[in-house]
Amino acid sequence: GQSLEQPSEVTAVEGAIVQINCTYQTSGFYGLSWYQQHDGGAPTFLSYNGLDGLEETGRFSSFLSRSDSYGYLLLQELQMKDSASYFCAVLKANRDDKIIFGKGTRLHILP
């Protein structure tokens, strides 16, 4: 079977750093993406990891370890506008390419 696990909720303080973890179990793994979604809004792409290691884009970084079937999204210098849901998504490259989204992590930012 296949599964993605990420925490349902995370709380952090404005200006701090927070890490959102994602573990997956799937065959034909190709890469891991992260999306942000504000309430009532559309998901927006944040980052993609096709290879092991860290990808950095401004205040956001994403990490992937294929051997551990694990990745995380790191948000630095948290701002109130970062309050949103964050989804990891596994890209599968098998006979049928697929993308599978996790259930999302709701990030609460405290002032």
Place this chain on the structure above:
Amino acid sequence: EAGVVQSPRYKIIEKKQPVAFWCNPISGHNTLYWYRQNLGQGPELLIRYENEEAVDDSQLPKDRFSAERLKGVDSTLKIQPAELGDSAVYLCASSSRTYTDTQYFGPGTRLTVL
């Protein structure tokens, strides 16, 4: 550059009624996706198009759902008849290449079935 356009934004219907959603992807994007997102869940892929060809519709409930992408540009997703459990947000996304490329999502259509 215009983003992905969807209409309507909201739709309220009674069960057993038909409903249709429309999506216009970003110009030049060959790949178009329809997702369903239930409250508190991640998007679930319903169907993926490469140009006008539906290449992955394994998650589409074919007894009541249908989709088309005539001329490989805009697309329509239809439900007939709608059931209470179909209440969700229906998202359309597009990308220039399949999956490995960034997907751009539209604002979605929030469907309420009474």
